[in-house]
Amino acid sequence: MNIQEMLVSLGVHEQTLSETEKQTLSERGFIVFERLIGEEQLEALRERYEALMAKSAGTIAHQREAGTRRLFDLENQGPEFDAMYVMPKVLAAVWHLLGRDFRFVTLNGRDAVPGEGLQALHSDWPSGPDGRLNAVTCLVMLDDFTPTNGATRVVPGTHRSGVNPAYDWPKGKAQEAHPDEVLVLAPAGSVAVMSSHLWHGGTQNRTDGTRRALHPFYMGREQKQSGAHLDTRDYIRVKTYKRLSPAARYLLNVEWDSI
Template sequence: MTIRPKISKIEEALQQLGVTPDILSQEERDGLDHDGYVVFTDVLSPVQLEGLREKYEELMAREGMNAGKELHQEHGTRRLSDLVNKGEIFDAIYTHPKVLAAVHHVLQRDFKLSSLNGRDAIPGEGLQALHADWGTREADEQFHVCNSIWLIDEFTTENGATRVVPGTHRLAGSPSDYLDDPAAPHPDEVLIVAPAGSVGVFNSHLWHGGTLNRTTHPRRALHSYYTAREHRQQLEQAEYLRKRTDDRISPAARYLLDV
């Protein structure tokens, strides 16, 4: 029987995955603290992008109406779920050192992957109300969740790019406590407009939402979502873990999945 090395703390996992103390610039740290988000460009190479696009469409065609059912299906979008188990190409997404460094900076404690999904708004759809990925939070309460958006296609002002309202991660309560219509445009909102291959990391207590895709083309993205380790995962990774995934991934990846 093979005895696998075990990791017992997040710092060890991060070190093994290439996270170094200087991997984030001070400007990037300040952006996460003050605005609640940061955008990294040129994270994915053209070869990686092409591979991810091909895999994305392969899974959509294979799963059809069942696509996304493991976690969530949403009107007006195509969704994929449980991507940890659907191809080696996704391993580099949830274990990327710069993204993990940003998540650790936000959460400031041990954490794990909550889910790894795909989402794209079909033409003419995709508008979401401003929301936070957590329930009501007190102003002095620690942060519990952090998300990353991997841009498989370019995000533009017209194709349903995610909008965020900088600084709202520090507010108590939820958007509905402040807004008459969370689906309406917000005067302070900012669109995450960036080229394909970029990654946006945002404190998930930040008000955010998808916008309307006004083009005739898809706007595909992956969402690698993390939670503090004391909370439940959106998708219970231990329940879904497949043997071929378990055989492939590193001890540090297993720690992130909490399996």
């Protein structure tokens, strides 16, 4: 199988994205697709998410980022998550941003507890020396993203800057509001797709409820995984592998004769 065969098999075609959507991705570095996930599926995801949170409470992984709850390796945590990394609109957006063969790396979960969640502006992955985009981060919104509950802030058009504010700016500056930042606001079930080089960060959750999101992560197939993200290829479970279609196995880079 190759990338084109995979995309077709998973429902991606030339008209999956409009020309306006493609232009938005190219110029702004991100896009929001509203209500890709229905309410029944959302409820199943929330229920599984909370069950896993309860199971992992008190572990190092759960406490990895102060003021947040975190989950990792969700692609191996139940069939509820299988559809989260093969949505045609999302795959089409990843293909448009990267423009070459790519793979799904992992699916994480994160939410900021009330009063917490503020992050410094940062990018998730280094761009190539030629400015080539190497990775894509997505936000699958399990709850509404509102101005007060810790919605992600982004600075449109910074995905080709070659700068990571968290490392390249003076200490403390990336924590401040940016004059060009906007909030990613959308109803639950929506999905934001953004270049991993785009400057972004969580904002403070000023409500008494949680704001949950899943984070599918993709990269150019030639890229080597490092840092906080696990690599599905190294951690795939037998029962997960057996659920996958041939196209999904190609996407996850786990095409093996036997397992």
